[in-house]
Amino acid sequence: MSSHKQTQTRGHAGHSHHHHAHDNTYLLSSNKKDAGVRITRVGLYVNLGMAISKGAGGYVFNSQGNLSDLVSDIMTLATVSWSLKPPSDRFPSGYGKIESLGSLGVSGILLGGGFMMGLSALVALCQQFFPDFAELAAHWGVLPHSHGHHHGADDLGPNINAAWLAGGSILIKEWLYRATLKIALERKSSVLASNAYHHRVDSLTAFVALLMIAGSNVLNNAAWLDPVGGLVISLMVVQAGWGNTKAALFELADVGVEDEMKDNVRKAATKALDTLNTGSAAQHVELRSVQGVKAGQNFLMDVELAAPGTWTIEQTRGVEDLVRERVGAKVRGVKKVRVRFVSKASEQDFMDEFIGPNVSAHSSPEPEEEEHKHDDHDHDHDHVQEKKGANRSARRRK
Template structure:
């Protein structure tokens, strides 16, 4: 897992590095041509690209720190440095938006003509093409490694595509005689940039505050754990993000008498299934708790079939009938009397009886005689508890057993 984590972070680090170099190239080209042509829109776009450089640099530094191994000071690792970098990106985007608004308002008040317009238009087209390729590349790598900062940086590059298109339209408008429109275009780009910056900033702050921003993951964990055999209940699921990874914890309810070894086996199996399903999951903490059942199913071997007036048999596997009752809140909710299907077998009749009780989902069997060693172990393995009858009538015996179990 450690090697896999390191490879993912290294891949994201490489993507951020390439992004920085490409944006540096775009920023210099747009800045030089913007100054030479006198295009406010292109200069603003250049400033925007320089902000991308600092944003990509922040992601690079964040991912670099994230690769550090946990230590005494940071026992949960350095993953949140990546989220902190994402917050830095958002702040840079917002500041850049303010800068572009200021420049745009100046341009609207004092429109200027553009020199070398064809070169300025060519640079705007180049910016559109490169930004589109860069956006797709960073989002693809970000999704592969589960990096929110790289994904947000990719979306920011996608914003660059639209802003460069608007800049192109503004420069084209100035070229045909409407110089004020390039400043209007810059103003529109600034508003879009600030919206994206605020959105990314909100997500980063929520992650840093350990807010649950992945409700789908919570439902997925609950579904996997609930459907696992031996799990009686799932509750207190908590999920938080730390950089590109997810940390989770949950409580599993099992049968009250579950042996420690069996509980540990269930815990490890559930953890393995959840990690297999959720690729971003780094660590999951599972706490096993004995679940108190609201409805107890109690079985009793019977001599005859007279409803609640029946008599309990002193034979386990040879009993002709079994009463199976559901008891809740100190009352018998329902009961049924079934023929013992194991009577047709000559051998292993006790084990067949246990199998029958298991299929009926019995929690307790009432019996005052001795059960052979094989069926005793089988009952224990299936977590079916054996209690001696306590009471006079069958109804009293059933209710006393339920009270004793739930104490």
């Protein structure tokens, strides 16, 4: 059985070396082939083009909106590229948390923009239906600036030709949203998901602008369409922004991975063990527990296996390599697998890795000092006894 394990391990170790060498070459490249980096760059170029077109006369997206979009794209591009770097001595678990921080920033922009958009829409409605209140608010300087995804009738005007610009913006931004979100779901990347919703906000805002253009040419007074549409969009933006913000905060707090990921790791590890558990049941290796944390697009998993108590370190090492390679090859996003072995006769779990307060070095420093005092006391006592013995010997000689 041992030779069988070693044969299995050598085969998978060879696959492991090739697999990780390929990953490192891939990660150390300029990342131009990475789907997440590529779609973010496309979004960056599109938003940059829209910002330039604004100066050339396009009024569907104002400059403030494009500024926040550009900041979101640059932040996403930087964090995604950085998080793909391989682990180092300073970051032994990889750079995935960098993406979690970037996700918090991008989703924070989204959440703040949603609140400002909603407040701006409410004020615009108040200006139409409650002008006295609006004048009072303006007097005290509480009228908010537009986030950039809210547009008034003065921006668009009644020209029906502006509808072409709004329609084109809808198509481009909706495509960017769907393409970015598809990659975000595949990678389980919160920062890409936040950036995708930025594109969706632009798409929805262009749709409201299109309604405003059409309404201004059909209805006599369609000024209320814009703030009402902005208010609806702001609620959607706040909901998406809060969801992504919460997900980023949970990642930074090292919340446990979802049950789906645990099940996927459990299935892959079980299949790997099935190739080894061919002898008697007493020599089988059991899968006890699976847990892990998420760091950006990376999943850092812990697997607990129960093996016979008579096994050697070499035997457990062979199983560890096999399980790690199978999980890494079958479960997307897993970048680290730590395998822990316990005896089949024990009832241990991952909680016993934590140091209890009764044995913590910081909780009771006195015993160590008392132990030194006790040792010093014993040494002094022995010294006194030796001195007394020497005095008795001297008296006898006399």
